[in-house]
Amino acid sequence: MEMVNITIDNRKLQVPKDYTVLEAARYANIAIPTLCFLKDINEIGACRMCVVEIKGARSLQAACVYPVSEGLVINTKSPAVREARKVTLELILSNHDRKCLTCVRSRNCELQKLAEELNIKDIRFEGETYKLPLDNFSPSIVRDPNKCVLCRRCVSMCKNIQGVAAIDTNERGFKTIVSPAFNKSLNEVPCTMCGQCINVCPVGALREKDDTDKVWQALENPDLYVIAQTAPAVRVALGEEFGMPIGTRVTSNMIAALRRLGFNKVFDTDTAADLTIMEEGTELINRIKNGGKLPLITSCSPGWIKFCEHNYPEFLDNLSTCKSPHQMFGAVLKSYYAEKMGIDPAKIFVVSIMPCTAKKFEAQRPELSSTGYPDVDVVLTTRELARMIREAGIDFTNLPERYFDDPMGKGSGAGVIFGATGGVMEAALRTVAEILGGKPIDDDSLEYNEVRGVKGIKEASIKIGDFTLKAAVAHGLGNARRLLDRIKAGEAEYHFVEIMACPGGCVNGGGQPIQPSEVRSWIDLRRERAAAIYEEDRSLSIRKSHENPAVKMLYSEYFGEPGSHKAHELLHTHYTKRENYPENK
Amino acid sequence: MEANNCCCGCVDEKAQKLQEIIEKYKNTKGALIPVLHEAQELYGYLPLSVQKKISEELDIPLTEIYGVVTFYTQFTLKPKGRYNIQLCMGTACYVKGAEKILEKLQEKLGIHVGDCTEDGKFSIEACRCIGACGLAPVMMINDEVYGRLTPDQIEGILDKYKDM
Missing domain, CATH: 3.10.20.740 (Ubiquitin-like (UB roll))
Structure with a gap:
């Protein structure tokens, strides 16, 4: 050099x-x-x-x-x-809403830190301030323009990285504001609710809709049976909220903390991730064998789903009909599990702990209530869980060793890697290769390195017997756009495509702990957290979805086989084309 | 389209003209500003429906277009009346009492500067020098110029348009 x-x-x-x-x-x-x-x-x-x-x-x-x-x-x-x-x-600072004491970003605010570092003891300028209304209509994201410092990090993330452009800089001079067009709410524009804007906001101008109160209330309600399920990406990031190094695995601490918060059961969303692989793998095999619509595109990422509904409705039939894993899990808990345990499903309250803000929107979709009750009652982000743990006075770094509850607490390594880009693809390959290939694959050859890593679009041709499966993986919606445009133009052909809304996949989801620019500019969070995910995978004895005993039990006792009528009823869904800027007439 | 809900048959004509404007600039660099200019000339303002159409055709996100429209004072999101009053607030007119004229206009029409009366007849715009400082304070109603104004003339001037 x-x-x-x-x-x-x-x-x-x-x-x-x-x-x-x-x-x-x-x-x-x-x-x-x-x-x-x-x-x-x-x-x-x-x-x-x-x-x-x-x-x-x-x-x-x-x-x-x-x-x-x-x-x-x-x-x-x-x-x-x-x-x-x-x-x-x-x-x-002169026109910043300086209510630091009650700000969600207090002590994790780049502006506050600057004021401290630059030794600002007095703000000499008492200029005009504004009091603009809060945009809190979205189920996922709250936008507070009074705290905005107009740095444009969110605008660039939304427009240049995600290719969504739900927000931009509007007006000029003192009236300059970062907002959706026509002063609409984030709820009325093609925002995908991915929450990447929150993760890059240096201050408290963008934040998740806080749902912790709903959970506290449920935990206090003696009539409710409150179940927590946790996504794989949460366990490799939650520690950061308590000062632990990036990439620390805190699975046991997380479970112990959830127990202390008073959840009746703590289950692992990975169980449902394995279930997803069974359903989606079957869907893939069927589409390949029966000349169905290809490529099959994954449907685990609700930010991606909303993006597709807004911008690529022509691909809606390509989407897997599988619900995302936590929604599947909710449906299973309120049907099979409720029956088995003799609990009234009306009294089961499912809380999903997710690295994701888009899942808050997803949980509200009316079609995701196959049992007659919402599959999932509340979605909490990793950050909100940390907030509850702090509020309860739990010493997070000092907790006894704990494991997920049986029988729905068993996840395979394949379920764990859902948390990183390429993970769903790899998990599916571990199962599909064995089913299509007709013989078991050993532990040495179940790691598909070609679909791992942070490259924006990854392609792989995987030989399964005489068949070559062509696959592509995109993460970050800007990359998804590029990949879909190529497929649309006939420049690329695949059997199976994985798309995750967030760059790096769920490990870098919009609900994950926020690292300031001085950290994330120089350390690749996606890589560090993914490394912990793959470590967790290697530490497990079961690493293929179809070998998960909980999944086997679900099929033998309840669903029969993947793709069965009952499975379709509870585990699958449908999608809707969405207009980008509906006009009120 | 919200902007085309006119009942006199000009509906498709405007949409067609907008399409022509877009086609004219579509493949040139920096197409957005000239398209916005001509679209505003056509519609009198730039409502959501027009910006949406431009967004789709030029493949520019609506948020970006809205950002441009709200950045430049020349673009407006509000419709103009059939009689658009442009009151000069340039230096000469200002010192000659343009503000009093504006007050009177606002009072008589019951609207603020930048707005349009409910019946769509009048709108008030404050503009910079229109090059008739000798006639200060001055205003234009569409192409008609009114100079050396005093507040008590306003009612009479507006009345001329009331029955038109």
Whole structure:
């Protein structure tokens, strides 16, 4: 790599030629404050928090977008630099809704941290402030424009990475606002509820709809039998909320904490993920054998489903009719499990702990209530669960070893890897390869590395006996768009396609712990959390869905076989074309 | 389409013209602004239905179009009346008492600047210098210019249009 010589705060060093001043400073262990910057997502030099003095330049320059060059002399903390940063921050704070004490992002707020780091003790400017209405009509996302600092990280995420463009910067000057078009609610526009905007928001302007009260109430209600189910991605991220390193597996602590919160049962959504594989695998085999609609596209990600309903209705018949795993699980709990345990399904209250905000929307879909009751009563994100654990005063890092409850607490490794991009594909392959191939595959050959990793679109041709299965995996809706456009144009052909709304899959879902720019700009959360997922998979003795004893039991005692009438009734669903901006007449 | 609910048969004509405008610019870079300009000329404003059509045809997200429309003061989301009153608020008119004229207009029509009367007849716009400073304070109703205005003239001027 070509290097250049620079001087930064009187230190001479060599840095790669393609570095920005911000990267060079980081390389020299010099922290430069940033606010709008988020590597690879938002590099626009707009907020001016990262200004530095460059020798020979007429004015202060934004370090995040200023490229290094041979002989560059940089001062990152001259009086002019410190004064400029302070004034900029004071101005941003002057019309910010500073109710930090009751803000969901308090102590995890990049603005609050800047105020502390820059030693702001007084805000000299008492300018005009605004009081704009809260947009809390979406079941998933709350938008509070009064807390917005106009950094545009969410806009870039929504438009450039996700290809959704539900929000943008509107109006101008002091009235500038990040909002959907025509001041509509997020609920009325093609927002997919993926929640990626929340994860990149430096402040509390975007947050999940908090449903913890509903759960507290259910837990206090003696008439209810309250069951928690947890998605695979939660157990590899929840620890971050309690200061543990990224990628720590906290399965046991999570179960123990849920028990202490008072849930009657703690089950593993992985059981239902395995059930999904049985149903979806069967659907795939049937479509291939009987000339059905191909490619079959996965349906686990509710953000992706809503995106498809809005933007690619021509692919609705390609979607697997399988409900997402937690919805399947809810339906099983309120039918089979209720019967088996002799509990009135009306009294079963299912709480899904998910890495996902879109699942809050999904749980409200009227069609997802096959038993006559909603499959799932409340969806909590990883962050909301952490909030409940803190509120209950549970010492999360210091809990006894606990396991999921039987009989629905058994998940296979295949169910676990649902949490990372490529995981559903790999889990399906482990089962389909064995069924189509007609012979068991050993542990050494059940890891499909070609569908793992963070590459936006992954393709694989998998030989199963004489048959070659062509598969593709896309994560992040922008990548989904690119892949679908290629399929539409006839440029690519597949049998099976996995799509996850969030970049990296569920491990990086919109309900996961929020890491600030200074962490997520330099550490790939998707990779670190996925590594923990694959570790968990390897630690399990059962790694194929069809070998999961809970799944075998469900089919022998209740469903008969995958794709049976009963299975269709409870485990499958249908989709609806959605208009993007319906006009009120 | 909300913008085309006219009963006089001009419904499809406008939609067709919008289509022509879009076609004219479709494959050129920076098509959005000229399309918005001409669409506004056609409809008088840029309602959701028109922006949606432009969004679909130019393959630009609606949010981005709305962002452009609300950024530039020249674009408007509100319909104009059959008689659009443009009151000059430029320096010369302002010092000659344009604000008093505006107050009177608002009072007489019962609407605020930027709005349109319920019957769709009048709308008020505040504009910058229209190049008739010698006649300050000045306003235009459609293409008709009224100069050296005093507040007590307003009622009489508006009355001329009441029966038209």
